[in-house]
């Protein structure tokens with residue numbers, strides 16, 4: 069029985085907008101085991117991105133607990149959380165979120181710099197993963213010189229930089245045409261299969277979600293139903 | 299902290315793409331650094347020039363003047379103390395004293411043409427050989443036409459440079475010309491080289507005996523110049539002279555009506571004044587550094603706003619608050635450093651320009667802007683630190699941004 073790597077336990081997240089309270093998450097509970105490929109689906113505004121932020125330690129819950137490898141993130145310091153994000157989690161965003169002043173290779177190298185990897189290791193590693201996403205010929209280009217599909221592949225490469233245990237992808241194909249979208253998904257599947265990386269992916273596309281082993285449906289900040297594929 | 303270097307290279311790649319605005323905000327820094335470097339270079343150059351000039355006069359000289367009197371100033375009725383003719387004997391008895399020379403000076407009417415008439419300094423100098431050369435050394439007398447006074451000269455005069463060259467006078471004087479001092483005719487025998495100040499360049503030197511005859515008084519000496527034997531230290535000899543003169547006058551220490559100073563002491567007190575002036579000027583220049591610092595702070599705040607998203611991304615991929623803080627402070631320090639480099643270059647140019655203008659106006663070759671390596675390195679380090687300190691608050695703001703919020707908004 070594989071260990072549970074992520075656990076949300078009755079998590080609430082409330083945003084305050086002036087006098088208005090927005091309950092983005094309303095007691096969501098979710099478990100992801102090591103090596104799983106999970107898709108999250110749900111209508112717009114249902115709280116998918118908010119949940120992903122909790123999973124990725126980018127934000128903390130208003131109520132409830134988030135466990136990462138069995139540790140309650142509420143008990144971790146800011147610099148500890150940053151450390152965890154840097155070493156254990158890779159992020160892929162709908163809007164790519166690359167740093168525009170850096171080249172593709174520099175973007176991939178940045179997480180390694182933050183984790184004090186040596187220059188030699190970095191260069192080798194960057195080349196290796198850029199080759200994996202088939203971008204070695206573009207590695208010295210800046211994001212604005214790359215197509216959306218290529219940018220998202222750079223983002224995938226960046227998320228793999230530290231060999232994370234988990235990759236969190238929030239609508240990774242949302243800004244891509246179907247062809248580039250399926251390339252991106254095929255890279256994620258390859259990662260999952262060959263390296264055993266745990267993947268949690270938000271998507272609006274039922275078709276894409278079927279690449280996952282399990283689909284969690286969110287509605288109004290809660291899990292509405294779960295569907296197992298295969 | 300091996301990351302420092304890495305951050306630095308990222309920071310520079312960001313600065314390379316800076317907008318005109320960022321360069322403009324650096325103006326304050328580089329004007330400030332330029333002014334500080336320029337002023338210090340000039341001040342140091344001036345100090346060196348003065349020291350060299352003093353070295354030429356020789357450090358083995360001691361000057362005795364009435365108390366309350368600055369070297370070379372005019373004694374008047376209010377002068378608290380007076381020197382006595384007897385003082386020469388007392389001083390001569392002190393161990394280590396080699397030569398003693400007495401001089402007098404006063405302002406007198408001088409006439410040498412129909413329209414050339416005025417009141418200038420007349421100096422009565424000794425003409426006996428060793429006393430004469432000691433006086434010439436201390437007063438920096440160099441003869442460019444004719445000769446200096448000889449021991450048996452009477453009613454002969456050596457005139458300052460201006461009399462021979464100045465266009466302000468109708469008639470110019472050269473060896474052989476006649477000059478009338480206090481209604482007495484004198485023959486000009488020599489012309490002194492230029493010293494660069496009007497007081498010296500318009501002084502007329504006559505033999506001291508003639509001086510007393512001319513003004514018909516037996517005046518007290520205004521200045522006593524002492525040369526010290528090589529084997530003795532001027533400071534010790536000066537101390538002994540003080541003691542003997544006190545004894546002679548029955549005066550307590552601290553209540554003397556005379557002053558004894560080595561040339562070195564004159565140099566030191568002069569340099570102290572120069573240093574104070576310099577410090578004040580540099581302080582004023584430093585205000586523009588403050589303006590520069592505020593400029594950098596402003597730029598950094600704008601930068602933090604513009605790069606919110608980048609900060610969010612960096613945090614998402616593992617940057618700690620301290621990493622972001624550091625990154626922005628280094629970047630801000632680098633802004634200061636770039637301003638500092640420009641400032642140092644401007645400052646060096648400025649001080650060398652002023653020094654060369656000064657050399658031409660003063661007719662001296664000694665004045666050189668002096669910029670030692672530690673001034674340049676210090677200025678650059680200072681500029682970097684100012685930049686870094688200006689970046690502290692903006693960097694703190696950057697570090698405290700929440701990744702979720704910065705990533706949410708486009």
Ligand SMILES: Nc1ncnc2c1ncn2[C@@H]1O[C@H](COP(=O)(O)OP(=O)(O)OP(=O)(O)O)[C@@H](O)[C@H]1O
Nearest residue numbers: 083084085090092111112113114115116117118119
């Ligand atoms: N920082 C915030 N401040 C205020 N309200 C927020 C904030 N973030 C999210 N919300 C609100 O919380 C709810 C859930 O938002 P979330 O972004 O998680 O939805 P989502 O399921 O990802 O939607 P989409 O499919 O459109 O991306 C929404 O009503 C949103 O307006």
Ligand SMILES: [Mg+2]
Nearest residue numbers: 116117118238
């Ligand atoms: Mg979303």
